[in-house]
Amino acid sequence: xxxxxxxxxxxxxxxxxxxxxxxxxxxxxxxxxxxxxxxxxxxxxxxxxxxxxxxxxxxxxxxxxxxxxxxxxxxxxxxxxxxxxxxxxxxxxxxxxxxxxxxxxxxxxxxxxxxxxxxxxxxxxxxxxxxxxxxxxxxxxxx
Numbered sequence: 001x002x003x004x005x006x007x008x009x010x011x012x013x014x015x016x017x018x019x020x021x022x023x024x025x026x027x028x029x030x031x032x033x034x035x036x037x038x039x040x041x042x043x044x045x046x047x048x049x050x051x052x053x054x055x056x057x058x059x060x061x062x063x064x065x066x067x068x069x070x071x072x073x074x075x076x077x078x079x080x081x082x083x084x085x086x087x088x089x090x091x092x093x094x095x096x097x098x099x100x101x102x103x104x105x106x107x108x109x110x111x112x113x114x115x116x117x118x119x120x121x122x123x124x125x126x127x128x129x130x131x132x133x134x135x136x137x138x139x140x141x142x143x
Contacts (some may be wrong), residue, residue, distance in 0.1 A: 006046055009076065011122050012053030012064065018119050019050050025096040045139030048076075075115075075123040079140045083128045086112045105142055 002021045013019040020039045024030070031040045031047070039050040057064040080086060086104045091117050094100055101123065102115040133142040 006042055008047045010049040010051050011057060011118075011120075013050045014057040014120050015052055016050060016052055022050070022096060022098070022119050023050070026093065044134075044137050047076050069143065077125040079128055079132055079134075079143075080128050081132070081134055081138075083112050083130075086114055086128050090116065091115045092126075093126075108120055 011019070012099055016037075016039070021028075023039070028041045028043075028048075031042055034040050037052070041048045041050075042092050045093045050116075053064055069070050079091065080089060090100060090104050099121075100114070101117055102113070104114040104126075104137055105110060105115045107127075109129075111127055111129045113125055115123060129143045131143050132140050
């Protein structure tokens with residue numbers, strides 16, 4: 001049986017110092033296991049790791065595109081507890097110089113959503129879902 005959980009997300013970084021600085025500018029704290037070779041950030045329930053993309057591809061046994069402008073086929077999400085947090089989170093992200101891809105707007109499914117890209121075009125959604133349930137750590141446990 002495969003455990004039904006996500007414990008670590010790793011972004012293959014084209015430029016680790018730039019990507020690390022971006023996430024630090026968001027106010028995110030690194031864990032004590034970070035090093036010059038990689039960064040690990042604590043989030044509510046999942047660790048976010050930044051690792052050189054060539055090394056990540058090598059570790060996975062695959063080739064990778066050398067273009068950080070290509071769509072990676074993955075979108076990360078930050079779900080928030082209050083509808084107005086979508087707007088305030090996007091404003092905080094905007095101040096870091098991130099590229100806002102979609103301004104906050106009401107979603108057809110009843111929530112509110114917005115999108116931004118980090119310096120290597122990893123896509124992030126900021127979303128409020130009216131039926132989302134969070135635990136005391138801020139981890140979304142149901143929706």
